[in-house]
Amino acid sequence: MKKGLIGTLCLGLWAMLSSGLAAAQGYRIEATLVGLKDTSCILGHYNYSGQQFIAKDTARADANGRMVFEGTDPLPGGLYLILLPGQQKLVQIVYSGKETEFSLKTDTSSVVKSMVVNGSEENRAFYEYQQKLNQIMTEVEALNAEKKLKNDDASTAVTDKKIKDLQQQFTTYQQKFLQENRDSFTAKLLKASMDPVIPPAPMLANGKKDSLWVFNYYKAHYWDNFDFSDARMLRTPFVQPKLERYVKDLIVQVPDSIIKDADALIKKAAANKELRSRIIYYFTSEYENPKVVGTEGVFVHMAEKYYLSGEMEVSDDAKKRIGERVASMKPLLVNRVIPDLTLTNPNQQPISIHGIKADYTVLFFFSPTCGHCKEAAPKLKEFYDANKAKGVKVLAIATEQNPAEWQKFIKEYKLEEILNGYDYTSRTDYRTQYDVFSTPTIYVLDKNKKIIARRMPIEQLDDFFNFYLKNNAKEGTKSASVK
Numbered sequence: 001m002k003k004g005l006i007g008t009l010c011l012g013l014w015a016m017l018s019s020g021l022a023a024a025q026g027y028r029i030e031a032t033l034v035g036l037k038d039t040s041c042i043l044g045h046y047n048y049s050g051q052q053f054i055a056k057d058t059a060r061a062d063a064n065g066r067m068v069f070e071g072t073d074p075l076p077g078g079l080y081l082i083l084l085p086g087q088q089k090l091v092q093i094v095y096s097g098k099e100t101e102f103s104l105k106t107d108t109s110s111v112v113k114s115m116v117v118n119g120s121e122e123n124r125a126f127y128e129y130q131q132k133l134n135q136i137m138t139e140v141e142a143l144n145a146e147k148k149l150k151n152d153d154a155s156t157a158v159t160d161k162k163i164k165d166l167q168q169q170f171t172t173y174q175q176k177f178l179q180e181n182r183d184s185f186t187a188k189l190l191k192a193s194m195d196p197v198i199p200p201a202p203m204l205a206n207g208k209k210d211s212l213w214v215f216n217y218y219k220a221h222y223w224d225n226f227d228f229s230d231a232r233m234l235r236t237p238f239v240q241p242k243l244e245r246y247v248k249d250l251i252v253q254v255p256d257s258i259i260k261d262a263d264a265l266i267k268k269a270a271a272n273k274e275l276r277s278r279i280i281y282y283f284t285s286e287y288e289n290p291k292v293v294g295t296e297g298v299f300v301h302m303a304e305k306y307y308l309s310g311e312m313e314v315s316d317d318a319k320k321r322i323g324e325r326v327a328s329m330k331p332l333l334v335n336r337v338i339p340d341l342t343l344t345n346p347n348q349q350p351i352s353i354h355g356i357k358a359d360y361t362v363l364f365f366f367s368p369t370c371g372h373c374k375e376a377a378p379k380l381k382e383f384y385d386a387n388k389a390k391g392v393k394v395l396a397i398a399t400e401q402n403p404a405e406w407q408k409f410i411k412e413y414k415l416e417e418i419l420n421g422y423d424y425t426s427r428t429d430y431r432t433q434y435d436v437f438s439t440p441t442i443y444v445l446d447k448n449k450k451i452i453a454r455r456m457p458i459e460q461l462d463d464f465f466n467f468y469l470k471n472n473a474k475e476g477t478k479s480a481s482v483k
Helices: 005-010 013-018 119-148 153-180 185-192 211-220 231-235 239-250 255-268 273-288 297-307 317-334 371-390 401-410 460-480
Strands: 027-034 040-045 051-062 066-071 080-085 088-096 101-108 116-118 343-344 350-352 360-366 392-398 421-422 441-445 449-452
Touching: 027 040, 027 088, 040 460, 051 080, 080 231, 080 317, 088 101, 088 119, 088 185, 088 211, 088 255, 116 119, 119 185, 185 392, 211 239, 231 273, 239 255, 239 273, 255 297, 273 297, 273 343, 297 317, 343 421, 371 401, 371 460, 392 401, 401 421, 421 441, 441 460
Parallel strands: 027 101, 360 392, 392 421
Antiparallel strands: 027 066, 040 051, 040 080, 051 066, 080 088, 101 116, 343 350, 360 441, 441 449
16 A cells, blocks of 8 residues: 555654653563463554554563563553464553553463453453453353244343343443543543443434434544543554544545544644644545545645644655645645646647636546556546536546557547647646646546546546536525525
8 A cells, every 4th residue: 555645754753752751660561371381472562553563572481371571661551462472362461651560360261251460450450341341241142142042022022131231230330440440541441442422312393313413412522531641542452443433434524624623633632742643644644645535635734734834843855745745736626726738639739628618627637558547548438428418528638748659549449529638848747737646637627627526536437426416406406595
């Protein structure tokens, strides 16, 4: 997978930010894992994305499965793992950074059930919670199995009530546990993975629950249980999955909404420089080459507000390259009028973007020798044939300076009916002037040559265009009714 510009420039920043955060003390963690002997294990933690394991230490188990991880350098707090040989099994450890010496003993065949902890209230509480959860889950699974054997209405009703009672029992236990351990890192970890509890929704005039209220409440309280001030959360697998769910499921994917929520989230993390930097990095890299068409404005905003302003520490060279990327993208964002370009058509006549008389114009930047462009050309022609009666014109612009290949491409893919343009002067820098970093690159313009969509995948072009037409027709109807 290709990294964006921000990803390429800033990977080294996180190591610098992580240094010097833990207290100046060593650690000693003794673990006895029954079932292991004469083998090595790794102590480490997942990074904030939960996709990368960061090894911090190794230890060798003796004939009884006993091993000791220790060091004189501080170990930063987080959710740690002891990774067993073969990386198929693991033992979780809550390392708060305050309890630096403790021991645990368990059996590799039943890690949670057999766990005994000494010297760490964090881990004692953590495994007590896991044991209670496993007990309830085992009972629920047994009841679900029973439902399959006895599936008459009376038996099902009895079993469903037992399951509901068990769920309520665990909820009561969970609330008590979190209250009793409210100042612990363990409680922070558990709360970070929990959804907000939604109160009963108000009723609409039609007697139905207000689902929009439910959504808004859930979004407004999504981060209630997450401690943005605690840097240890970055050494758990919760941060990025929670962030991604919030961004992709709860934020409307239009630049204004994303920017508003991004800035608010960054403000929440003001006291935690490392987490704040991660959030800035996430939004910037996610929207440099976004999956949702037309949201590149988020990248421009993030780059200008945080990187080019100097808030995010990057080298002068990095800042220069980010600035160049912004300068290239900013004039080409959705709702901007695209810069004009005059080319030559196959009949040696001038043709310009702004000179095209059409309700909608599709620009297709391509290279005649590009494999993806060859795959896209038939789909482009199919789109044009299906939509030309709706006021659509297509301008295909060859970005490579080879007239013979250009003419061959037009003929081979039967594109004579659409508009074709070529820059015989070789003065156009498509990369910087039209953000053509790869081909094909597609823009959709309205009657006034304002950008409706940019970098549109050819596979989505027809669906997007017809959705846009339908949406525009609705808006036009609303405007007419208002008048």
